[in-house]
Amino acid sequence: MTQADLGQSVASNGAPACSADVNAVGLHAERLLNLYPSAPAVVSRDEGLMLYRDMTLGRRFEDKCAEMYYRGKMFGFVHLYNGQEAVSTGVIKAMKMQHDWFCSTYRDHVHALSCGVPAREVMSELFGKETGCSKGRGGSMHLFSKEHHLLGGYAFIGEGIPVALGAAFTSRYKRDALGDASSDAVTAAFFGDGTCNIGQFYECLNMAALWKLPIIFVVENNKWAIGMDHNRATSDPEIWRKAAAFGMAGEEVDGMDVLAVRGAAQRAIERARAGEGPTLLECLTYRFRGHSLADPDELRAEAEKEFWAQRDPIKRLAAHLIEHNLANAEELKGIDKEIDAVVADCVEFALAAPEPKPEELTRYIWAED
Numbered sequence: 630m631t632q633a634d635l636g637q638s639v640a641s642n643g644a645p646a647c648s649a650d651v652n653a654v655g656l657h658a659e660r661l662l663n664l665y666p667s668a669p670a671v672v673s674r675d676e677g678l679m680l681y682r683d684m685t686l687g688r689r690f691e692d693k694c695a696e697m698y699y700r701g702k703m704f705g706f707v708h709l710y711n712g713q714e715a716v717s718t719g720v721i722k723a724m725k726m727q728h729d730w731f732c733s734t735y736r737d738h739v740h741a742l743s744c745g746v747p748a749r750e751v752m753s754e755l756f757g758k759e760t761g762c763s764k765g766r767g768g769s770m771h772l773f774s775k776e777h778h779l780l781g782g783y784a785f786i787g788e789g790i791p792v793a794l795g796a797a798f799t800s801r802y803k804r805d806a807l808g809d810a811s812s813d814a815v816t817a818a819f820f821g822d823g824t825c826n827i828g829q830f831y832e833c834l835n836m837a838a839l840w841k842l843p844i845i846f847v848v849e850n851n852k853w854a855i856g857m858d859h860n861r862a863t864s865d866p867e868i869w870r871k872a873a874a875f876g877m878a879g880e881e882v883d884g885m886d887v888l889a890v891r892g893a894a895q896r897a898i899e900r901a902r903a904g905e906g907p908t909l910l911e912c913l914t915y916r917f918r919g920h921s922l923a924d925p926d927e928l929r930a931e932a933e934k935e936f937w938a939q940r941d942p943i944k945r946l947a948a949h950l951i952e953h954n955l956a957n958a959e960e961l962k963g964i965d966k967e968i969d970a971v972v973a974d975c976v977e978f979a980l981a982a983p984e985p986k987p988e989e990l991t992r993y994i995w996a997e998d
């Protein structure tokens with residue numbers, strides 16, 4: 630498999646070139662093309678394959694979700710993450726599993742998988758089964774796992790940011806006030822561009838900077854908030870610049886390049902663990918599907934979709950691994966096959982799993998001993 634096979638050519642900065650007219654695809658695309666990685670991405674074979682595996686799991690799991698949704702196996706709104714995988718994988722896989730903390734939104738399936746929540750538990754939750762990570766009571770928008778330090782998916786936008794802030798405060802409080810020197814956990818809060826226009830975002834940035842909390846505010850700027858173009862909705866479309874108003878570190882990164890995201894995340898994690906406080910990390914990305922599976926996605930221009938499709942983060946990593954002789958096409962196909970087996974297994978498991986018992990409908994509203 631070569632880059633040509635992958636439908637990509639390469640620009641002078643190593644990023645895939647694009648045949649689409651940038652004027653036709655707008656500012657969001659233009660910002661991405663003007664971005665240069667601050668340091669060349671270096672990845673080992675093992676790390677590269679681990680990242681490839683995680684992104685592939687996210688993509689294929691969600692393709693299966695779409696199929697299951699249209700076959701009537703899921704209820705309510707289901708928001709897919711196709712196209713944004715480099716953000717979840719790039720940030721979460723740079724963090725310490727079952728030590729650091731993660732907080733998501735309603736677009737949460739792939740974050741949960743990257744955190745290590747088993748595919749069986751995620752698919753079961755989407756089917757409303759007792760074996761789901763939220764015992765079937767949450768569904769698509771409310772994935773939660775204490776074991777994997779996933780603090781939840783949240784249907785209200787911005788709702789998770791203060792929760793993440795609380796986790797970051799806990800980490801700092803344990804170390805500074807309770808004298809636990811081992812308490813150096815960092816929290817990653819994921820949310821979208823549209824969410825950066827609401828109050829909780831600003832209040833939390835203020836507190837995080839004031840108390841130098843170990844938190845990374847990860848903005849997944851996919852240009853759209855349902856049908857609202859980011860550039861029409863915010864005073865300064867460059868969200869990362871808002872960090873300066875709070876005296877905190879801010880960085881923008883190509884959110885279609887998992888290695889660039891990983892590098893930026895590593896810098897932010899290092900600052901946070903060293904007690905230097907929060908980072909506002911803006912990842913320029915794009916969702917390949919509609920806002921939710923109920924959205925026919927008729928609003929966005931074809932040229933825009935085409936521009937971003939050419940920057941598919943999974944194909945891009947595959948091309949990088951092959952080009953640097955870290956893997957060959959056969960190996961990557963082998964991983965794809967393994968992932969397909971995991972996805973098939975989780976569907977089978979979830980279909981056969983029991984529903985919650987009607988008499989236990991209100992169970993888990995309150996904590997149990």
Ligand SMILES: Cc1ncc(C[n+]2csc(CCOP(=O)(O)OP(=O)(O)O)c2C)c(N)n1
Pocket residue numbers: 736784785786820821822823824825849851853854855920
């Ligand atoms: C408090 C609140 N207001 C409004 C909504 C309705 N709503 C659902 S998704 C959404 C857009 C969010 O866009 P963005 O933050 O960019 O996230 P994306 O869907 O692009 O991942 C809005 C306004 C909501 N869920 N919560």
Ligand SMILES: [Mg+2]
Pocket residue numbers: 821822823849850851852853854855
């Ligand atoms: Mg958005």
